Amino acid sequence: MAVKIVFLGPLRDMAGAESQEVEAPLDWAGLLATVGDEVAAQLSEERVNIACAGRVLADKSALQAKDGDEVALLPPVSGG
Template sequence: MARVIPLGKLADLAGAPQLAVPLPLSDPLDWQGLKAALPAMLAEAIDDPRVRVAINGALLPNKLMMQAGAGDEIALLPPVSGG
């Protein structure tokens, strides 16, 4: 299992402060696998190119190249807002 931590408005879409996501049997969890394991509204929201992803605290330069393993923490960071 990997632990998904949606932050900000993404947590509202997830309906929980964290989610447990099962890993594929043979491969690490990739971006498409993550989206398939998430609630539909959250999966749609994280397709926004401004949403960033961190694994175990390390920000990924390209979320499409994500590879997560057992026990990893996947943080979903919404776009920064402010004024």
């Protein structure tokens, strides 16, 4: 059973992939251990959000993804 991690924007370039599937369940510590040091450092920044199953998490460290969930890593959006 799996959770799909989707890397968006510059996080995709850092990860070197658009997505990655990992074994479910997936929590915050597991996510940080899975995505590599560079992406994990970005995820620790307040300006980067995480969505699980279509909902942006108010507290990233509360991540509890289960089988079939998609976890989207959302970099900050800049306008202009």
